[in-house]
Amino acid sequence: MKNNLLNILKKELREMFRDKKSLSMMLIIPIFIPLIMLGMSALFESQSEKDIEEYNKIGFTYELTDAEKDLAQKMDIEIVEDDEKELKEKYKAGEINLYVTKDENIYTLNVDSSDNSVYAKNLAEQYFNSYKSMLQQSYLTQNGVNADEVLNIITVQEKAIEKDNYFADFIKNYAFLFVIMAITVSATYPATDTTAGEKERGTLETLLTFPIKSRDIILGKFLSVTLSSIITGVISFILAIVSLIIAQNSFSIYDGLDIMFTPTTIFISFLIIVIYSFFISGLCISIAGSCKTFKEAQSALTPLTFVSLFPGMIAFMISVKTSALLSIVPFLNYSLIFTDVNAGNINLLNIILMIFSSFVYIAIVLYYIIKQYKSEKVLF
Secondary structure: OHHHHHHHHHHHHHHHHHOHHHHHHHHOHHHHHHHHHHHHHHHHHHHHOOOHHHOOEEEEOOOOOHHHHHHHHHOOOEEEEOOHHHHHHHHHOOOOOEEEEEEOOEEEEEOOOOHHHHHHHHHHHHHHHHHHHHHHHHHHHHOOOOHHHHHOOOOOOOOOOOOOOHHHHHHHHHHHHHHHHHHHHHHHHHHHHHHHHHHHHOHHHHHHOOOOOHHHHHHHHHHHHHHHHHHHHHHHHHHHHHHHHHHHHHOHHHOOOOOOOOHHHHHHHHHHHHHHHHHHHHHHHHHHHOOOOHHHHHHHHHHHHHHHHHHHHHHHHOOOOOOOOHHHOOOHHHHHHHHHHHOOOOOHHHHHHHHHHHHHHHHHHHHHHHHHOOOHHHHO
């Protein structure tokens, strides 16, 4: 049995490494990980370092007092005074980033959701908060009240408890999601070629005439696709680590921050990569094995790429918390466990449930594949 299994594995690996498409899936796809991570970092830095002159042109439909003009000057706001109709036209033409209308003591910020307008809105809100504070202080002083005692009745300060930030968490979590997606893409082609591809070429029938148990054939194919997926996952994650080193030294948004994966995160990540590779390889083989042609199998496996990415992406966007139940949900559990470990929250129960449930899913998938290879209706 061991010799037969080893021979099948050698055959599958030989064909896989000879095939240019399989090699490209295995080795070229991981290259996109650094491009994505460095591209995200560059985008974040460009947004965080936007020049104030790009969004400081604010229109006012009323005449500002000297105090208001002094405050605007201190905040680098370029004042444009005109009537509402003219300001509206200037806003549409991009000559100003926002305009303010006034009705007694009600000030309205007229703005859309474009990039510069959002920055202008934040700047205008800071301006009016400062102006309101000036008016309050003046009113209290005129009425004989100590303004500092009233306005500064409480003090709120911020203390950073961890040397990390949103940008670092974002690219690390999304980098891992893309590693998972790279593994999925890497598994689809060899799984298709070794099942539906062999059916279409007629080589599967020849292979089944040999005195080899179908179980050995299945395990050989399964292990070859899994090995390909693991190689892709490991290369992708190593490139993600290299990308973090480059990003730390290249972008100012990470200054003073330790954005590197911890040893525990790296260990858990490699563990997830191996387990996920076994799971997705079996799933790809089971789906592709039910198809008659290579093209049909490719179409059937395409949704898996999105299924592997979107659950984790949505969970990260809406801050889904890991639970015992979610730890056994396939696809979602891998990204949730990684997010927790990356944040320093290590829950052994959730990790054990993720590992155990994955082995159960793998066993179910292998059992289904074995049944496939014993069914003439599926094979021929």
